[in-house]
Amino acid sequence: MRPQRLVVVGGVAGGMSAAAKAKRQNPALEVTVFERNAYISYGACGLPYATSGVVPNLQRLIARTPAAMRARGVDVRVRHEVTEVDGERRCVKGRNLETGEAFCAPYDALVLATGALPVCPQVPGRALPGVHVMRRLEDAAALREAIAAGATRAVVVGGGYIGLEMVEALVTAGLDVRVLERQAGLLLPFGPKPAELALEEVTARAEVVLAAELLGFEGRGRLERVVTSAGTFPADVALVAVGVRPNNALARALGLRLGPAEAVLTDAQLRTDRDGVFAVGDLTAAHHRVTGRPAWIPLGDTANRQGRVAGTVIGGGDARFRGIVGTAITKVFERAFATTGLTLAEAQRHGLSARETQITTTDHASYYPGHRPLHVTLVWEEGTGRLLGGQLVGYGDAVKRIDVLAALLFRQGTLQDLADLDFAYAPPFSNVWDPLAVAANAALG
Amino acid sequence: MRPQRLVVVGGVAGGMSAAAKAKRQNPALEVTVFERNAYISYGACGLPYATSGVVPNLQRLIARTPAAMRARGVDVRVRHEVTEVDGERRCVKGRNLETGEAFCAPYDALVLATGALPVCPQVPGRALPGVHVMRRLEDAAALREAIAAGATRAVVVGGGYIGLEMVEALVTAGLDVRVLERQAGLLLPFGPKPAELALEEVTARAEVVLAAELLGFEGRGRLERVVTSAGTFPADVALVAVGVRPNNALARALGLRLGPAEAVLTDAQLRTDRDGVFAVGDLTAAHHRVTGRPAWIPLGDTANRQGRVAGTVIGGGDARFRGIVGTAITKVFERAFATTGLTLAEAQRHGLSARETQITTTDHASYYPGHRPLHVTLVWEEGTGRLLGGQLVGYGDAVKRIDVLAALLFRQGTLQDLADLDFAYAPPFSNVWDPLAVAANAALG
DSSP states (O other), X not given: OOOSEEEXXXXXXXXXXXXXXXXXXXXXXXXXXXXXXXXXXXXXXXXXXXXXXXXOOGGGGBSOOHHHHHHTTEEEEETEEEEEEETTTTEEXXXXXXXXOEEEEXXXXXXXXXXXXXXXXXOTTTXXXXXXXXXXXXXXXXXXXXXXXXXXXXXXXXXXXXXXXXXXXXXXXXXXXXXXXXXXXXXXXXXXXXXXXXXXXXXXXXEEEOSOOEEEEEOSSSOOEEEETTEEEEOSEEEEOSOEEEOOHHHHHXXXXXXXXXXXXXXXXXXXXXXXXXXXXXXXXXXXXXXXXXXXXXXXXXXXXXXXXXXXXXXXOOOOOOOBOOOEEEEETTEEEEEEEOOHHHHHHTTOOEEEEEEEEESSOTTSTTXXXXXXXXXXXXXXXXXXXXXXXXEGGGGGGHHHHHHHHHTTOBHHHHHHOOOOOOTTTOOSSOHHHHHHHHXXX | OOOSEEEEEOOSSHHHHHHHHHHHHOTTOEEEEEESSSOOSBOGGGHHHHHHTSSOOGGGGBXXXXXXXXXXXXXXXXXXXXEEEEXXXXXXXXXXXXXXXXXXXXXXXXXXOOOEEEOOOOOTTTTSTXXXXXXXXXXXXXXXXXXXXXXXXXXXXXXXXXXHHHHHHHHHTTOEEEEEOSSSSSSGGGOHHHHHHHHHHHHTTSEEEOSOOEEEEEOSSSOOEEEETTEEEEOSEEEEOSOEEEOOHHHHHHTOOBOGGGOBOOOTTOBOSSTTEEEOGGGBOEEBTTTSSEEOOOOHHHHHHHHHHHHHHHTTOOOOOOOBOOOEEEEETTEEEEEEEOOHHHHHHTTOOEEEEEXXXXXXXXXXXXXXXXXXXXXXXXXXXXXXXXXXXXXXXGGGGHHHHHHHHHTTOBHHHHHHOOOOOOTTTOOSSOHHHHHHHHHHO
């Protein structure tokens, strides 16, 4: 029984991919997308660059407009909030946020793509004007406005990759920036060596305060100070980037089975345990191909791939989401940091007998001008030599070679594969032994 | 019976890797390397950059000196030419080119690493001063000297990747350059679209003459003109880069079994069909993992990997050379060209039911400054979707993502693998769908 009416809740990456793909797959399908915010289909990963002005126009982040989607036969309703799903009668209910009008839409297939929400610590003053988060296009617009209005001192709360991209953005925009991190280092999920290099990179351009517990925001009518266990810091704006959580209110109300971080569990076709209900994107957990377990690693490209699979299936086609290996990359000022698979600590937490090999070499031939250092960490399984993960720190696109590791992880590759791989070599692009092969050979001994 | 005496003929990439690895593996092994030229262990792929002056000092290309090797227990004799191998008595004979003295060295294991020789068409005037090839460190030194002595007009014969790297080198060095190619395009082994873009790239900086058959070199006492079927061109220097062939004189004299291009055939441990004799590097054919047949694709990184395997085996360890997928990359002025596996034409020549998919997209997010076009060609097998090859044309390290394709080819990956792969994404490094995934999705339809 092929669905005739598809309702998608959430119109950013996963939701819009599902809607567009389902419509292409089955042009007879009626597709409606409800999006609570004013924009759909924007590149959330571009928000730091839209904040800094590196991308001068926020609209540039928008890949598809509601009008463009309507022209392709997908009915997109922005500023429509879905507040309830009636799983028995198969309809969603909600409110038009512009008019206040209630709406109700029946479905045969439902895609939940409600994404993730920024976590804001429950501290005093968190609602003060000047305290920002960065998740939606509107958030970047608000921070740009604050900068245009004369903010000069910024505090970023959180030294993960979003926090650090925002530190770069705010420094680029000309502000004095201080970054506060609760733990003892920056970018800790990338492993100890990347964390060390991130600290070096950020310290050169901003003030870093580690082991600082956020206690509150203070100010008369608007933010003036950020209070922490490590001191009180003046600030015109604060950006809170301490993490995100699945926006799972509808999923919980429906009683869907949840997994790690309370993200929705699905099968490889993105079906939840409720008939006719799919979940994609940051709301969902994904099969991690290295650990073999579900993991919650919310990323836009995963969302798009999941949306595409769900859309194919709903449109009557066949597809499977084969999982993730946990690949991510981030630029922090001049340096680039990438990770795939597991860090040593993560591998050990998963009970794997893991070892780590680290090397530093140059990204291009050492006699070729413009070569720069590239640090490689390989994580591998003792005995089998199976690759478990890797982390790179370097400069520019040289760090994009993390995808070679990701490809091998995706196909259960080994250190020996990496050592034996037929890499492309010419002096402007690499060494005669690619840095990844050097690391593999070092690990093989 | 573990060898006690290793003789290596040829001390550049494969030979020196074999010698160094064998000595590390078995420190008791007596290792002697004979090299006909004055230098060992140099980065031949850096010769164009040493010619142009981008690498100011030729010595920078040298990774290891004879003295450094001797300090590691490897006896290196440069300017020693091996002229004969006595396979029965297991000794090599030759001549010290400095003193004229004959020498004779017994071996238990012999590694032939005599490399490749530039092909020079048998035309009149080919021995005139001013006619150069580019293979050895001495060749780059000679061309630099000619430039320093006032050469201003250069003709490059051959529009393959070495020819084009030399066009760039000579233009960079300030010469007026004309490139002559016998066939109807440049860089043809990379496929039609890369050939088209290479032509565009080179035409902007040098004169390109296609379908020009070389007839001879003319001049009184030194080169003044290059005569071709498409006209006669004035030249102070000519660089002949019409290809290379295995330097197989010793191998032929020994009666070793030869394969494609008369390169030596070996097993996965680099053993020839003559007991105790190994062959590595540009002299040898390699198992091509896509076609399953031996192929001759002489490249320095392959030579190093082969040398390492042969050295391990000779030193008493276990190793296998698992073959190549034919990965190569070259920089031609601003653009970078990369290939791995087969082009469509090659796949068809191998009797494969192959198809090709081409896309052009941007290497970074299209809203992120500095993004540039990236052209992707995927070659795949009809029915199975197995990847057979791919070619990239773009700018800088973005093109190094050819290695992701190489990794999948190495492990018999499919279009679906490429589409499903967990690529690293952030706007400064890629699009939310990596260009390789875009191409895979286009091929999957």
